[in-house]
Amino acid sequence: MSDTTIRDIAKQCGVSVSTVSRALNNHPDIRPDTKEMIMKVIKETGFVPNDSARYLKRSEANSIALLVKGITNPFFSTMIRVMEDMAHNRGFMTILRHVRDEEDEVTVAQALIKERRLKGIVFLGGKFVHDQNVLDQLDVPFIFSTIGNVVSVDENTGEIQEIGPEGRQGRHKIRYANIAVDDVEASCRAVEYLISLGHKKIGIITEGLDCPSVGQLRLRGYKKALEEHGLSCEERLIFEAREGIEHYSMPNGYNGARTLLQADPDMTAVFCISDVLAVGACRAITEMGRAIPADISVIGYDGIELGSYYNPRLTTIQQPVEQIAEKTIAMLFDMMENKAKPQNLIMPAELVIRDSTGPAPAGHPSSQD
Amino acid sequence: MSDTTIRDIAKQCGVSVSTVSRALNNHPDIRPDTKEMIMKVIKETGFVPNDSARYLKRSEANSIALLVKGITNPFFSTMIRVMEDMAHNRGFMTILRHVRDEEDEVTVAQALIKERRLKGIVFLGGKFVHDQNVLDQLDVPFIFSTIGNVVSVDENTGEIQEIGPEGRQGRHKIRYANIAVDDVEASCRAVEYLISLGHKKIGIITEGLDCPSVGQLRLRGYKKALEEHGLSCEERLIFEAREGIEHYSMPNGYNGARTLLQADPDMTAVFCISDVLAVGACRAITEMGRAIPADISVIGYDGIELGSYYNPRLTTIQQPVEQIAEKTIAMLFDMMENKAKPQNLIMPAELVIRDSTGPAPAGHPSSQD
DNA sequence: CTGAAAGCGCTAACAG
């Protein structure tokens, strides 16, 4: 039953608890037949050791954790799979922990480090502004992966700073790195592509400005592109996710496109800061009787698998998921072994042109200035 | 730092460990200002209690676990969200645990029960055949949700039996329930709908027969429909997921449709045992130059959100996700409080007709018998 | 309201 302990097993086998423990942990100092006998009893009894007790006692364990905020985001699926594989190959256990919306990822991390004697952590999703003091508390290496350039805020002064690798080590001796594509640049490139196709009224579906995440960076890239090409940035062409609705979701993209198109029927292109949003937007646009890309071009971001299965196939900014995942784990282990210093690693993003974008509809009456 | 313990806090506050513990656990027997003072120090120090130690000592905790096999399956997302909410409303913590492909869900459950003093478990995804002895070992109530009618196998005799509620209680005094749609019936209905549209050559994209999961049930429904309508079941119209590739995935659906269409170019409809597969199939069909539904009809299963966003919008068997989730938690709690007996609960599935299905192309030369 | 003390189940020296 459930409250069988290692002691019961020991008694039943006529050995001491330590011998059972040795059998359980593949310890070399045990006679093979003793071990076999013990394992047999364990199997019969259905005994399962209590992990709380094990981890409490153990001084260390070869494990890292993946803390994921927004696990339904298909963009993370591949990353998780690759990272788990890589860690496994290095003889490490991976703990995959879903961080709820209302939870703070760093707090969760702290608890987990203690509980499971973690050696390293990867954050996927979530904020990219954190309290410096809280960050200081984490005493294992950690990496923010695909979260943008993480920034710290001083609780007292409220001062925000984008700490470079040097400052990060010097002042705070924290050990963390960021790996991400250059969100501002890539977004800018996406919008520039639309501009190059002749689009002038370009909308954006993004996250609210209140939450400091990649959405902000991508919005910045959007504005930059418009500005550099002499296009004005209109309030009504910017749709921000409402509170209460999941940001990176199809319904949100759907709402966004509807709202945008109602606010400005002359919009001819829309940049969605994720592919999932783009899918939602496509549906709305289609239902409003507009053709993609003949009437309206849609461009996404992330490069999830679905993008190439959707109709029309989505033009998107493709993040090199597998490479990012590999780099993340490689660097984390380097940091764990003190072989690498914290750094910001920028990965290249690729504009993948497929079927959801095309030239701006010519001669649209009101698109003339 | 990381190895601050409750004792350090006690020392720093000039109180005993038990007082700190009381502050930590909202125990009533503590003077408000003492508590406040302690909490302040805890906050400043950034102290985080070690969960291993807490759970080791605690005799019980108000928590249940959701064990999910195949967490990338979007079908589970909604279920997870609803269940977490409901458990939360009842004052319970939910532990969401991803079960890897190579892990056995019941083994994971056993470990977790001990470690976290769970009061109940929900299994999402995974096999529906389990070793009766292993099942017996779980001594908290548990529910298989949307896994089909769970079946037990006797390790010695190899005998498989679909245990009804009574037998389940009587012989084994285990406490588990199933909640699911009638997969055979629903699949049969889906295929019958295709037949009613005049389709005769109907393919299926399903899981391998080697793995005892819902795939088998849905395949059975497919065969039943063909049989009852006097259509023969052709080997070449059945595509089973290959080993090594994720079963419920778009690439798998893509391969499936290609293979099927090459094997029999006259196929006019295909039943996919999940919407994700259907999306993959649609892509392949489109790329092969066939129109949906004019040339080929596609029907899915699950009723995920994406289905109504895809082009064409997917006809599908919709599982009442929210209701299933609610029922699951409600019944689990009833079982935990001994208010409900184990049972098989069949939920109604609905055939949702959208745009991916249509009448069989008329007068196709080779479709005549 | 607070403190002292007894373990929760296990691992890891240490001594045979």
Place this chain on the structure above:
DNA sequence: CTGTTAGCGCTTTCAG
């Protein structure tokens, strides 16, 4: 190779 023993960090009686 095996047994004895001392805690891991915390909660929880039980006294005050």
